[in-house]
Amino acid sequence: MTDETWGDLELGGDRTVDFSQRLAGSESFKTLFREGMALVEETAAYLDGDGRAQSRDLSRAASLTYATESMRLTTRLMQLASWLLLQRAVNEGEMSQEQAGLEKTKVKLDTLSTSRQGPGWDGLPQSLTGLIERSIRLAERIKRLDDAIYQKREEAAKAAAENPVANQLDLLKQAFGGR
Secondary structure, three states: OOOEEEOOEEEOOOOOOOHHHHHHOOHHHHHHHHHHHHHHHHHHHHHHOHHHHHHOOOOHHHHHHHHHHHHHHHHHHHHHHHHHHHHHHHHOOOOOHHHHHHHHOOOOOOOOOOOOOOOOHHHOOHHHHHHHHHHHHHHHHHHHHHHHHHHHHHHHHHHHHHOHHHHHHHHHHHHOOOO
């Protein structure tokens, strides 16, 4: 089979196209990055401005929920921003996907929950609940992308670790310049 080039995507031979990598470097990722960073800035401005003023007028239960949820919101957004910055560094060639994978272990995408019920939730300012909802949707999008990028790599690494013959063949390929 002969190799063909389609845009900047090489096809043919025994190579496969890694669509998760293409997506991570695409215009869709750039849009996700901009949305994520804009949400971080918008949230910071809200919490330092209108949110601070609105929180003074809340009931005791709503005030406690406001404090809890604003901390969860900022933590969630900082974790998401960290992930986005890591992936951007990979896209711009500042670090390898493997390096980002190691750094990514410090980023917690699975613990980004919030309680949308309970005492005080209904008394929260709509501006805050809107930011919370948007951050949760952003977290879900990033989690799906993260799974697409890293889960496949982790499964391949695990399979390679379980197959010592494949490990030796990979070492030989690397040593002799094979694919």
